[in-house]
Amino acid sequence: MELIEKLNWRYAAKAMNGQKVPQEKVDKILEASRLAPTSSGLQPFEIIVITNQEIKEQIKPHAWNQPQITDCSHLLVFAAWDNYTEERINRMFDLTNEIRGFENEGWENYRQMLLGMYPQRSAEENFTHAAKQAYIGFGAAIIAAAFEEVDSTPMEGFVPEEVDKILNLQEKGLKSVLLLPLGYRDPSNDWLVNLTKIRKPKEDFVTEIN
Numbered sequence: 001m002e003l004i005e006k007l008n009w010r011y012a013a014k015a016m017n018g019q020k021v022p023q024e025k026v027d028k029i030l031e032a033s034r035l036a037p038t039s040s041g042l043q044p045f046e047i048i049v050i051t052n053q054e055i056k057e058q059i060k061p062h063a064w065n066q067p068q069i070t071d072c073s074h075l076l077v078f079a080a081w082d083n084y085t086e087e088r089i090n091r092m093f094d095l096t097n098e099i100r101g102f103e104n105e106g107w108e109n110y111r112q113m114l115l116g117m118y119p120q121r122s123a124e125e126n127f128t129h130a131a132k133q134a135y136i137g138f139g140a141a142i143i144a145a146a147f148e149e150v151d152s153t154p155m156e157g158f159v160p161e162e163v164d165k166i167l168n169l170q171e172k173g174l175k176s177v178l179l180l181p182l183g184y185r186d187p188s189n190d191w192l193v194n195l196t197k198i199r200k201p202k203e204d205f206v207t208e209i210n
């Protein structure tokens with residue numbers, strides 16, 4: 001299947017059958033997310049991968065009791081930095097210098113610019129910015145899952161504060177933003193599986209300026 005065919009095959013699965021997704025496929029999905037671009041390359045989010053059934057059971061009531069939470073194979077939690085700190089910004093710039101093996105004046109000036117800007121902003125503004133980056137990684141994971149012919153359900157339908165408590169995310173300076181159950185569809189229990197995919201027509205979506 002071509003990518004576009006796979007994206008037509010993909011849908012937000014409403015029921016999953018509990019079958020395990022092979023680890024190598026999960027790893028590719030996570031890697032696609034790690035490779036997603038982010039603003040200034042800061043990668044201000046992490047992914048928590050949950051296979052523990054008890055933890056999934058604890059999360060479910062805080063996620064509208066959606067059955068995919070417990071019937072999925074792997075539950076991915078996308079969690080963004082609660083703030084941009086000097087330490088977090090420096091860590092990514094230092095990592096760049098370490099891996100590339102040189103310092104660059106332009107890059108160092110850019111570091112100073114960010115250090116002079118982000119840590120002075122409110123934690124709320126910084127978290128909102130970090131959460132937007134998590135959405136980019138989330139999109140990459142959804143597409144990679146489809147490419148691997150793994151089903152997924154993008155989810156905003158949960159109470160982040162409750163999930164944060166269950167996973168002790170505050171301790172790590174993180175806040176949950178999105179959930180992505182990965183697994184395999186259960187057509188016999190899924191009202192959406194055979195319905196036609198709805199998207200607005202291309203002419204309402206793309207404006208060409210020639």
Ligand SMILES: Cc1cc2nc3c(=O)[nH]c(=O)nc-3n(C[C@H](O)[C@H](O)[C@H](O)COP(=O)(O)O)c2cc1C
Pocket residue numbers: 010011012013014066153154155156157158197198
């Ligand atoms: C950010 C985001 C949050 C979503 N939250 C939920 C959710 O909590 N539960 C759910 O069943 N579907 C959720 N969806 C799925 C959308 O409703 C679905 O992607 C959209 O209707 C298009 O349908 P399709 O994905 O099947 O093509 C979410 C999708 C996105 C992108």
